[in-house]
Amino acid sequence: MIRPFSLLLVPAVLAAAPSPKILSPAATVQKQIEAFNAHDLEGFLALFAEDVEVSGIPGTSTPTGKVQLRELYAERFKANPDLHASAEAQMVSGGFVIQKERIKGRAGKKEALEAVVIYQVKAGKILRMWSLRE
Numbered sequence: 001m002i003r004p005f006s007l008l009l010v011p012a013v014l015a016a017a018p019s020p021k022i023l024s025p026a027a028t029v030q031k032q033i034e035a036f037n038a039h040d041l042e043g044f045l046a047l048f049a050e051d052v053e054v055s056g057i058p059g060t061s062t063p064t065g066k067v068q069l070r071e072l073y074a075e076r077f078k079a080n081p082d083l084h085a086s087a088e089a090q091m092v093s094g095g096f097v098i099q100k101e102r103i104k105g106r107a108g109k110k111e112a113l114e115a116v117v118i119y120q121v122k123a124g125k126i127l128r129m130w131s132l133r134e
Helices: 004-016 025-037 041-045 066-079
Strands: 048-057 061-064 084-093 096-104 113-122 125-133
Touching (some): 025 084
Parallel strands (some): 048 125
Antiparallel strands (some): 048 061, 084 096
16 A cells, blocks of 8 residues: 555655756867867767757858768768867857867868857757858
8 A cells, every 4th residue: 555655755756866967058069079089979979969050151061960960070080080179269158159179180281270160059969060260
């Protein structure tokens, strides 16, 4: 027989269960950089929305969606074993993170690539990513 007091404990136990923590936009972008630098493709992709939109400014087209992002970065990590990114400066406004990034270790390139990258983040997932570079 179930005692009435036992039924009162169920909501309390459920309320005390840890809820998954959603990262802030800045923390999401930082984890993405860390996974990128570790060439952890699955960890990297886990931080993007399924229907992520990626593009360059002005108007250059790159893959849209996680499937295309997987193909692109699997190849990049394979072809560039020393690939490494760092954030040189950052500004956060709500769900937007704007960073000046430096990417080095690109195969066949001596100089680091500098870019401004704008991330739109919601609920711990990167929804959109725009990059501006020379």
